Amino acid sequence: MAAEGLDDGSRGYDDGDDPDGHFGEAVAAYYDETSAEMFRPEAVEPAVELIARLAGERGEPRALEFGVGTGRIALPLARRGVRVHGIDMSRAMVERMRAKPGGEDIEVTIGDFATTRVDGPGPGFTVAYLVYNTINNLTTQDAQVDCFRNAAAHLVPGGCFVIEVGVPDLRRLPPGQNTVPFRVTPERLGFDEYDVATQGMRSHHVMATDEGTVRLSVPFRYVWPAELDLMARLAGMRLRNRWEGWAREPFTNDSTKHVSVWEKV
Template sequence: MVHIDQDDGFLDPAVYGDTIAEAYDGFYSSPDQTVGAPGTGATAADFLYARAGAGPVLELGVGTGRVALPLAAQGVKVIGIEASPRMLARLREKPGGSDLDLKLGDFTELDVPAASLSLIYVVFNTFFMLADQDAQVRCFTSVASALRPGGLFVLEAFVPDVARYDHGQCVQVERLAGESTQLSAAVHDPVAQRIRHRRIVLGPDGVRTYPADLRYVWPSELDLMGRIAGLELAERWAGWAGEPFTATSGYHVSVWRRPSV
């Protein structure tokens, strides 16, 4: 059994973002990388555009704008909140990035007017970066307050698979490219539902480590959080193109609605 240093605490999402900001697009934009649920950033933007209504919409953990920029390019007013200053700096450098309404902060408490948004979304497991169940429930409650009646909350995340951890750990080769080797190392705490993950890149320039801690949640627990916040499940798919969600799906795109009355 691997030893987990409990003194390290849960990694602040801002640390994750600041550490990976310069490399993020390289990791998740190359053709051989699978990012979250099936579909590209453009496919996700199409899915969200079809549900955005009159807007505006809010992305939680906007990052470098992989989804926000193609969505805004379709004429939707996009607000983005992000914990990492370096991620926001990268986004502002991109074409269209300076046109977004960007806010620095976490997304457990949303600094937006009540009932002002038609759609709020969070993609690529970013919701799991909230440290515990209490923080995740607070996020759902804040989202519900910020949505207009009939507004939607869209969340993309993996379906937990505890079988992939042998004696509480998992090490995989993610990529081999020229002189570079990319490894994924993770340890699993099933009681706290936490994964401590480190991406390790070895190459001619030395060794780089990119840390990320996740508190994962099963879809059924997310549905309960939604009910606590006053939201109702409206849709669940296995990908952004509307693939059916089944017992074998590795990802889900779930949509909750704030009731109209």
């Protein structure tokens, strides 16, 4: 990302012409630190357990991760004996995964995971997955539809596509308000800005680091569970399971996120 000066001496970033898009060096430098809660065993292990189980249902386990990033899920999944291939646009994020133990063993293709095709091992992949709201990084409905089609094209018959994503938090928006804070601490301020007419969302982050204050702003497109189910149908997949989380808790009206599994028919 390209840095731009701010009057208060802090640093802000936009994607500019960075081929890494919104997850270039500026984000990669702090990603693991600012997402530390998602790297805890209680967040990682249930996800790895479920994905590994699904991957092994169709013979040799072969997994494709869309948005592999710094390897939060790919590395422990590979240690479970699953052959993992990742697709990611950000070289900066992948470089950080490469620097971790086992990172060099993860095959990665640099590209847009909505459209980038890779040569799968054998007949194809037994599972493809998108975690931690990454489907929202695709900021148009067309791109999200393409992502489902891309997943289906890589899967063996009966293979599964898994997505973890939040439920849009619009119930917290009173009339006339378009922002919702999601984190307020002495070290970090985060809030989401919604455009309800277009299902657009922009997450704003202000973080205190050893080098000073960092400001980030990243666009997303929020998506409803039923909308995802329709995208799956268009791609030749059907809903198999939907839970509130990786521990397979029931999905209810009060669930703030879901883990959904679609099967290629």
